Structure formats: C-alpha cells, structure tokens
Amino acid sequence: MSEREKILEIRNLVFSFRTYGGVVHAVRDVSFDVRKGEILGIVGESGCGKSVTAQCILRLNPEPPGFFENGEILYAGQDVLKMKKKELRNFRTREVGFVFQDPMTSLNPTMRIGAQIEEVFLSRTDVTKSEVKEKALNILRLVGISDVERRYRQYPHELSGGMKQRIMIAIALVSEPSVIICDEPTTSLDVTIEAQILDLLKELRERLGTSVIMITHDLGVIAKMCDRVVVMYGGKVVETGDIREIFYETAHPYTQGLLKSIARLDMDKTDVLTPIEGTPPDLFSPPEGCPFAARCDRAMAVCQRYMPFESRLSEEHMTRCWLQHELAKGI
Amino acid sequence: MLKYIGKRLVAAVLSLVALITVVFFLVRLMPGEPFTSAKLTQQVADNMRHYYGFDKPLIVQYFQYIGNLLRGDFGYSMKYTNKTVNDIIGQTFPFSADLGIRALVLAISVGLILGILSALHRGKTIDFVCVLVAIIGTSMPDFIVGALLQYFFGIKWGLLPVARYLGFEYTILPSIGLAFYTLAQVSRIMRASMLEVVQQDYIKTARAKGLSDLRITARHQIRNAIMPVITVLGPTVAAVLTGTFVIESIFAIPGMGKYYVESVANNDYSMILGMTVFYGSFLILCNLIVDILYGVVDPRVRVGSR
Amino acid sequence: MKKTTYVYQPETPAPKNPDASLFRTVGKSAEEMDKVTRPNLSFWADAWRRLKKNRVALFGLILIAVYVLLAIFAPLFSRYSFSAMDGKMINAGPSPEHWLGCDSVGRDLWVRIWMGARVSLTIGIAAASINMMIGAVMGGLCGYYGGKLDMIVMRIVDILYGIPSLIITILVMVVLGPGIHTLIVAMCIIGWIGTCRFVRGEVYRLKGQDFVCAAKVLGVRDFTIIMRHILPNIMGLLITNLCMAIPNAIFQEAFLSYIGLGISPPNCSWGILAKEGIHMLRMAPHEILFPAFFICSTMLALNLLGDGLRDAFDPHLRGTE
Numbered sequence: 001m002s003e004r005e006k007i008l009e010i011r012n013l014v015f016s017f018r019t020y021g022g023v024v025h026a027v028r029d030v031s032f033d034v035r036k037g038e039i040l041g042i043v044g045e046s047g048c049g050k051s052v053t054a055q056c057i058l059r060l061n062p063e064p065p066g067f068f069e070n071g072e073i074l075y076a077g078q079d080v081l082k083m084k085k086k087e088l089r090n091f092r093t094r095e096v097g098f099v100f101q102d103p104m105t106s107l108n109p110t111m112r113i114g115a116q117i118e119e120v121f122l123s124r125t126d127v128t129k130s131e132v133k134e135k136a137l138n139i140l141r142l143v144g145i146s147d148v149e150r151r152y153r154q155y156p157h158e159l160s161g162g163m164k165q166r167i168m169i170a171i172a173l174v175s176e177p178s179v180i181i182c183d184e185p186t187t188s189l190d191v192t193i194e195a196q197i198l199d200l201l202k203e204l205r206e207r208l209g210t211s212v213i214m215i216t217h218d219l220g221v222i223a224k225m226c227d228r229v230v231v232m233y234g235g236k237v238v239e240t241g242d243i244r245e246i247f248y249e250t251a252h253p254y255t256q257g258l259l260k261s262i263a264r265l266d267m268d269k270t271d272v273l274t275p276i277e278g279t280p281p282d283l284f285s286p287p288e289g290c291p292f293a294a295r296c297d298r299a300m301a302v303c304q305r306y307m308p309f310e311s312r313l314s315e316e317h318m319t320r321c322w323l324q325h326e327l328a329k330g331i
Numbered sequence: 332m333l334k335y336i337g338k339r340l341v342a343a344v345l346s347l348v349a350l351i352t353v354v355f356f357l358v359r360l361m362p363g364e365p366f367t368s369a370k371l372t373q374q375v376a377d378n379m380r381h382y383y384g385f386d387k388p389l390i391v392q393y394f395q396y397i398g399n400l401l402r403g404d405f406g407y408s409m410k411y412t413n414k415t416v417n418d419i420i421g422q423t424f425p426f427s428a429d430l431g432i433r434a435l436v437l438a439i440s441v442g443l444i445l446g447i448l449s450a451l452h453r454g455k456t457i458d459f460v461c462v463l464v465a466i467i468g469t470s471m472p473d474f475i476v477g478a479l480l481q482y483f484f485g486i487k488w489g490l491l492p493v494a495r496y497l498g499f500e501y502t503i504l505p506s507i508g509l510a511f512y513t514l515a516q517v518s519r520i521m522r523a524s525m526l527e528v529v530q531q532d533y534i535k536t537a538r539a540k541g542l543s544d545l546r547i548t549a550r551h552q553i554r555n556a557i558m559p560v561i562t563v564l565g566p567t568v569a570a571v572l573t574g575t576f577v578i579e580s581i582f583a584i585p586g587m588g589k590y591y592v593e594s595v596a597n598n599d600y601s602m603i604l605g606m607t608v609f610y611g612s613f614l615i616l617c618n619l620i621v622d623i624l625y626g627v628v629d630p631r632v633r634v635g636s637r
Numbered sequence: 638m639k640k641t642t643y644v645y646q647p648e649t650p651a652p653k654n655p656d657a658s659l660f661r662t663v664g665k666s667a668e669e670m671d672k673v674t675r676p677n678l679s680f681w682a683d684a685w686r687r688l689k690k691n692r693v694a695l696f697g698l699i700l701i702a703v704y705v706l707l708a709i710f711a712p713l714f715s716r717y718s719f720s721a722m723d724g725k726m727i728n729a730g731p732s733p734e735h736w737l738g739c740d741s742v743g744r745d746l747w748v749r750i751w752m753g754a755r756v757s758l759t760i761g762i763a764a765a766s767i768n769m770m771i772g773a774v775m776g777g778l779c780g781y782y783g784g785k786l787d788m789i790v791m792r793i794v795d796i797l798y799g800i801p802s803l804i805i806t807i808l809v810m811v812v813l814g815p816g817i818h819t820l821i822v823a824m825c826i827i828g829w830i831g832t833c834r835f836v837r838g839e840v841y842r843l844k845g846q847d848f849v850c851a852a853k854v855l856g857v858r859d860f861t862i863i864m865r866h867i868l869p870n871i872m873g874l875l876i877t878n879l880c881m882a883i884p885n886a887i888f889q890e891a892f893l894s895y896i897g898l899g900i901s902p903p904n905c906s907w908g909i910l911a912k913e914g915i916h917m918l919r920m921a922p923h924e925i926l927f928p929a930f931f932i933c934s935t936m937l938a939l940n941l942l943g944d945g946l947r948d949a950f951d952p953h954l955r956g957t958e
Contacts, residue, residue, distance in 0.1 A: 089541040092540065094541060105533065106532040106536045109533070109555065111554075119542060157631045299664055349797065470933050472932065474891070474915065478929065482918055482922055569803065577896070592897065596897050607808055
C-alpha cells in the first residue's frame with residue numbers, strides 16, 4: 001500500500017467521563033491517522049473505547065459528563081477540539097459524515113425521509129432548494145434505493161432495517177464529505193443485509209474516493225473491507241498495521257487471540273476455536289501495566305508493572321507489547 | 332388512517348354504552364323507588380316514572396333510556412320542576428365552555444413553555460424555578476388554589492373582581508385557578524419527555540448532521556417530546572372539567588359545575604344523573620378527538636395501531 | 638458544584654530498559670482477569686443509596702412521617718374534642734388556647750385538622766393500596782398467563798378506561814351515600830384499571846425475557862417464577878406508583894367532600910375543612926389558610942417522595958449520581 005496523503009490525524013487523545021465513582025478514562029492516549037480514500041478498520045471488544053474514539057472525532061460524546069483531557073484531532077491542519085461552535089457545525093457532515101450503529105433508532109420517527117436528508121443543507125446558502133432535492137434523490141439512488149420519489153415521502157417506520165441503514169449512509173454522504181465514520185454499521189442487521197451494506201460502502205469508496213473509518217468487533221468485516229487496521233484494547237491502541245500484517249504477521253497476543261477465536265473456512269474439523277478467557281479491564285480503575293496482561297498467556301512480570309512502549313515493526317506495523325523488547329527475545 | 336379512526340370510534344362508542352349501562356343500573360340499584368321524595372310534585376314524579384319507564388319490564392326500560400339519551404334528552408330536574416336537564420345545560424354550558432377553553436389554552440401553552448425552558452436549562456436557576464412551580468402546582472387542589480387567589484387578589488389586595496363572570500377581568504382569577512394544576516402537570520411531563528428525547532439516537536444523528544442547537548431543539552426534540560403530552564390531554568380535559576365544579580361555585584359563576592354541586596346539595600338525583608351522563612359523553616368525545624389528533628401527529632400510530 | 642481539574646496521568650512511565658529479571662513469563666492470572674473493580678450494589682441497596690442522597694425526597698419522607706404521627710397523637714393529647722363547640726370562640730383567631738384558632742361554630746381548628754388528617758390519610762392510603770393490589774393481581778395474571786382471561790379482562794379494561802373514573806366515583810357515591818367506607822369502595826370500583834394496564838404490560842415484557850425463559854426451562858414453578866423473577870422487577874415501579882396514587886386519592890376525597898358527596902359533617906376530613914373554610918373566607922381567612930397549608934404540604938411531601946422513588950428505581954439511572 002503506497003503512502004497516501006493523511007487527511008485526519010488523531011494525536012494522544014484522552015477522553016474521559018465523570019461518573020459517581022470517579023473518572024472513567026475511556027480513551028487513553030490514542031493516536032492514529034486516516035489517509036485519503038482508504039478504509040481503516042478499528043477493531044476491539046465492546047467497551048474497549050472504539051466507539052467513544054470515533055465519536056470524539058465529531059465531538060458527539062455528551063460533554064459533560066465526558067471531557068477531553070488531552071490530545072488533538074487534526075483535520076486539514078485544524079484542531080477539531082479547538083473549533084468554535086459554528087466551525088464545528090460546518091465540519092460535521094460537510095467534512096466528516098457519521099453512520100450510527102442502530103438504524104432503527106437513529107432516524108427521527110416524526111420526519112419524512114426526504115426532509116431528514118435535505119436537512120443537512122439547511123444552513124448552506126450555496127445550494128438552491130431544487131438542487132438540494134436533486135442531490136437528495138441522487139444520493140438515494142446511489143445507495144441503492146429504488147422508487148426514490150416514493151421513499152422520499154415515507155416515514156422511517158415504513159422502511160426495513162437494511163433500508164434505514166442505507167438512508168443513514170445517504171445522510172452521511174449527501175454533502176460529499178471526505179471521510180465517513182461507520183460505527184458498527186451492520187451489527188444490528190441480518191447477515192445477508194450486512195453483506196449488501198458492506199458491498200455498498202466499498203463501492204461508494206471506489207466511486208467517490210471517500211475515506212471510511214470502519215468500527216467493528218468482527219474480524220470478518222475487517223478482512224473483507226479494510227486496507228489498514230487499528231486494534232484497540234482497554235482504551236489503548238495495541239496494534240496497527242496494514243491488513244496483511246495484522247492477519248499474517250500478527251504481533252500482539254491480543255490480536256492473535258482474536259484471530260484464534262474466529263472460525264475460518266480453511267480450518268480442519270479437528271482444529272478448535274480458542275476463546276480469550278476472562279473479561280476486559282474495567283476502565284474505572286485500569287491496571288498499571290499492560291491492560292491485557294491479566295488475560296495474556298505469554299504475560300511477563302514486566303507486563304504487570306509497566307505499560308509497554310510502542311514498537312515499530314515496519315513502516316505501517318506498530319505494536320505495544322513487551323515481547324518486542326530485546327530483553328524478551330527467546331521467551 | 333381511516334382504519335385507525337374507525338377503531339377509536341368503536342372503542343369510544345363501547346365506552347359510552349358501558350357508561351350509560353352503569354348509570355341505568357345504578358339508578359335501579361337505589362333503594363326503593365328513587366323518585367318518591369316528599370318534595371316532588373305529583374307531576375314531576377309522573378314524568379320521572381315515565382322517563383325511566385318504571386312500569387315496564389327492565390329490558391324495555393333499558394332501551395327506552397338509551398333511546399331518550401340518543402335523542403339528546405337527559406331527563407328532568409327534581410328541584411327546578413319546570414325545567415329539564417337539557418334546559419339547564421343549555422343555559423349554563425356556554426359559561427363553563429368559555430372558562431374551560433381559557434383555562435386549557437393557558438395551561439397547555441404556559442405548561443409547554445415552562446417544561447421546555449426547564450429542560451433546556453437543566454440544573455440552572457430557571458429549571459429550579461420551573462420545577463418548583465410545577466411541583467407546587469401538582470400539590471394544590473383546585474379549590475385551594477381558587478380560594479387563595481380569591482382571598483389574596485380579590486379580597487386582601489382588591490386587584491381583581493372577587494366573583495361572578497361579567498367581563499375579561501372577571502375571567503382572570505377563575506381561569507388561573509382552573510389551569511394551575513394542569514399547567515403544572517403539563518410542564519412536568521414536557522420536561523421529563525424533553526430530557527428523555529435528548530438521549531435518543533436520532534438527536535445524535537441530528538448533531539452529526541451539523542445542525543444548529545436551535546434547529547435540533549425545535550425540529551427534533553420538541554416535536555418528538557410533545558407526544559406524551561398529547562396522550563395526557565384527555566385526562567387533562569377531564570381534570571379541567573371537574574375543576575369547574577369547584578371553581579365555579581367558589582367564584583359564583585353560573586356554569587354547569589355550580590349547578591352540579593347545587594344539585595348534589597339538594598339531593599336532585601335526576602339532575603345529577605342526567606348531568607353526569609352528559610359530562611361522561613363529553614369526556615369520551617374529547618378522548619376520541621385526542622386519540623385522532625395523536626394519530627395525526629405521530630405517523631407511527633396510524634399504521635401499527637396496536 | 639465543585640470544579641476539579643483532571644489531568645490525565647499516564648501509567649507509571651516505564652524505564653527504557655527495565656530490570657531483566659522482570660522478563661520471565663508468568664502467564665495469565667485467573668483472579669485478575671475477571672476482577673470486578675466497581676463497588677457491587679444490589680438493586681435495593683442502589684435504590685436506597687440514591688434515595689438517601691436525594692435530600693428533597695428524604696424531606697418528603699420525614700414530613701409524611703411527622704404528619705402521620707401528629708394525626709395519630711395530636712387529637713389524643715388535646716384538651717378539645719374535634720366536635721365540641723364553644724359559642725364564645727366563634728371564628729376566633731390563633732391564640733395560646735387554640736393554636737390555630739376556631740371555626741365558624743367555635744371548634745378547635747388544630748384538633749379538627751388532625752382529625753381530618755386521620756380520615757383523609759386513611760382514605761388516601763387505603764384506596765391507593767387496594768387499587769394497587771387489585772390492579773397488580775389482575776394485571777399480573779393477565780400478563781403472565783395471557784390467553785382468554787387476558788383477552789376478556791383487557792377488553793373490559795379498555796372500555797372502562799374510556800370512562801372518566803371520577804364520573805363513576807360520583808355516581809357510586811350518589812347511590813351508596815356518604816361515608817368513609819363507601820368512599821373507599823367508590824374509589825376502588827374502577828380505580829385499579831390504570832395499575833392493571835401498566836402491570837400487565839410490564840409482566841408481559843418481563844415474561845418474554847431470557848431470564849424468565851431460562852427459569853422455565855429449568856422447570857421452576859410458575860409461582861416461584863412470579864415471586865422470584867417477576868415481582869422484584871416490578872416492585873420498584875409499583876411502590877413509585879403507590880406513592881403517586883396516594884395524593885390523587887386524597888385529592889378525590891377532598892373534591893368529593895367539597896361538593897358534598899364524600900364525608901358528611903359532623904365528621905371531618907380535609908375536604909370538609911376546606912369547604913367550611915372557603916365559606917368563611919372574608920370573615921376568618923385563617924380557617925382556610927391553615928387547612929390549605931397542611932393539605933398542600935402533605936401533597937407536596939408525597940409528590941417529592943414519589944419523584945425521588947421514581948428516580949431511585951429507574952434502571953437507566955442505576956449507578957449514577
């Protein structure tokens with residue numbers, strides 16, 4: 001994969017929530033970047049901070065109780081965290097679109113589909129009303145909806161789940177953003193619909209050149225879709241790399257565990273799936289050392305004491321694990 | 332939509348029939364023959380017997396009674412011997428309706444505004460004040476609100492007329508007295524509903540669309556938050572209506588409520604029954620209208636009307 | 638609210654080259670990997686914790702307790718009887734002898750207010766509890782067993798729901814005549830319908846959930862399922878509902894007594910006191926102001942407590958401040 005232009009950079013992001021028991025650090029010092037036209041996967045178990053990270057990019061997490069403790073999110077040289085209200089509004093959808101997990105609840109039940117798409121252009125003076133409608137109808141066609149004029153006038157409850165997710169994608173894409181973030185876009189859909197939606201996203205990337213951030217807990221989706229992958233665990237990035245490196249040169253024991261726990265077609269009948277035992281740490285009081293140490297077969301004493309450094313294995317491939325340390329050679 | 336209206340209509344008719352049946356059999360349950368009080372003139376007593384058909388078999392009586400009501404005939408008064416319940420309703424209903432509509436408009440508009448303000452400024456002083464007004468409002472029976480308004484504004488400070496219903500300044504105190512409880516109720520529901528809606532996913536979608544706060548509040552939050560308020564409009568109308576019983580007698584307004592309370596005091600059974608049926612039917616009608624309104628506002632109700 | 642500045646503290650920074658002895662495999666640790674670090678709170682403990690923190694609700698609870706005690710003991714320890722008239726004290730204002738003054742026939746208002754409280758609170762609590770019990774049993778049976786019983790009961794409930802309950806209560810009072818018992822009966826004839834609907838909905842919802850299904854598969858008896866799995870889950874809602882229903886019942890009693898259909902003199906209730914007080918509004922305003930204060934503050938206390946309970950039991954708010 002050739003080096004492409006970076007369009008979104010997340011640097012040392014720390015985002016936390018205040019709760020009755022204290023502060024929960026949901027995102028702990030996360031850095032990665034998104035390049036033009038790529039599909040970047042963010043993968044991890046539930047509660048690992050992947051959704052919160054994604055929502056930070058558009059600042060959609062409720063603040064308060066959430067708040068940024070550190071870091072910057074750079075888009076075209078501008079820091080999203082320092083944007084004024086007005087700038088932030090223009091940044092949302094126009095530059096970065098967002099597709100939510102549950103299409104059933106993410107559309108306003110009392111508004112017609114058409115109005116919900118057109119709304120995106122509400123504060124824009126550079127397009128006329130008829131242009132807006134034209135754009136809306138076009139985008140509906142583009143996301144594979146037939147009979148668009150009729151759909152345009154329908155309410156969300158009159159559509160199926162897959163159809164609603166297409167509408168959500170249409171809303172995210174209608175103002176031609178350069179990045180769309182898909183937060184588990186297929187988790188609440190049937191498997192057949194899931195395949196359709198994923199194909200659609202891939203096709204749209206080819207046609208529009210939009211970068212896609214794909215958040216999922218499903219390595220199958222990652223394998224099918226992504227160019228590069230960020231693996232998150234316990235609010236931290238534990239491994240990043242391009243898709244081949246993640247699947248064939250897996251460096252972090254957590255990623256290895258994830259791969260062992262999914263079924264593959266090339267498996268023998270005698271091969272067994274190995275789940276990762278235990279549960280992720282509670283970010284209410286995260287462990288001192290590596291968050292995965294407690295569940296890691298190859299954990300060393302040092303893992304429990306100190307957070308490992310980032311180790312660069314290739315231009316793209318990075319992991320955060322003590323096993324990469326030279327003192328650990330031969331263990 | 333038509334199917335939905337049809338369903339609601341059938342339900343309303345069934346409720347009405349149930350109400351009439353209950354009333355009829357309650358009359359029959361009264362010990363002895365209810366209309367043999369010494370106060371009655373022979374003529375009125377005969378009218379009563381004829382009206383309820385006491386000389387005929389029970390089932391015939393029942394249908395005769397329904398027939399009377401269908402013709403819009405609510406029976407006779409035992410006190411005002413020369414008048415039917417219809418005459419009295421005709422004379423007094425306009426006053427009650429006028430007062431009721433004023434109170435409803437006041438309660439709903441101010442209630443909604445307070446609820447919205449309160450939710451938008453959650454945790455701030457405005458919220459505190461609105462919540463305080465709401466909680467006090469729901470803790471005061473209307474006769475106490477009426478009495479206090481009358482005492483302070485009418486008697487002690489002499490700002491507004493104490494009683495009767497002769498012009499705009501006369502309507503102010505009774506309207507507030509009648510509206511207060513409902514206003515508080517509406518504002519509480521609206522506040523809770525606004526705070527509930529704000530957590531919905533579609534609000535997040537709207538934020539992701541880059542809409543302004545004002546637009547999100549107006550188009551997405553308020554529009555959806557108003558649904559639960561519409562569902563309580565039926566009971567609200569009922570509350571305002573029964574409130575008129577008390578408010579009208581406190582402020583000496585010649586409306587239906589005042590007559591109702593008087594007929595209770597006078598043991599004017601036939602009038603109580605007749606007016607009760609009238610009130611009941613009126614409320615069922617209001618509920619029907621509210622149900623249909625709900626269908627209009629919420630597109631989901633029309634289809635999956637289960 | 639106190640403002641605290643939080644500064645993100647990265648984990649203890651690791652030395653560039655940690656002690657080589659630390660590089661030995663220890664493997665996973667069974668107790669660490671499923672460690673629960675949050676305080677473990679049971680449903681009731683969590684609800685009670687939140688209720689205790691809610692000062693407003695706690696205030697309501699204490700006020701109600703005080704009023705109940707006063708209603709029981711105040712008339713016992715007073716020199717006056719609630720019905721004894723004193724011709725010299727007609728419309729007398731508050732004085733050291735008569736703390737809250739006397740009414741239009743010279744009866745001590747302090748004693749009358751607490752006698753009225755006995756009646757009003759009894760009716761309120763009795764009517765609300767009976768309604769809740771009937772409603773919960775009917776709704777529970779319909780929701781849990783479903784079938785024909787459910788269909789028939791729910792049809793009846795739907796029809797009755799359309800009739801304003803106050804209208805029925807009034808009619809029944811006209812037929813039965815005034816009195817405490819008739820009032821309770823009249824309020825309970827269709828007062829349980831609201832509870833029935835909501836309990837049915839809840840039970841129906843819970844019945845479909847996996848933990849009930851699991852219990853069934855394990856062969857647990859229906860009775861045990863209801864007591865162990867369903868009841869605890871709706872208990873919070875029921876208690877909240879009860880607390881909200883009591884002021885409504887007191888309202889109704891006061892309203893009916895006010896229009897002359899509830900309690901009739903010489904017995905007294907808060908409704909009667911208000912009615913008598915309003916007649917004397919011009920001459921002796923204290924006769925309405927004092928009862929009004931006690932009626933409203935009771936309602937207020939119950940409403941505050943009800944709100945607090947609702948928040949305390951709200952599953953969405955679990956574990957939050």
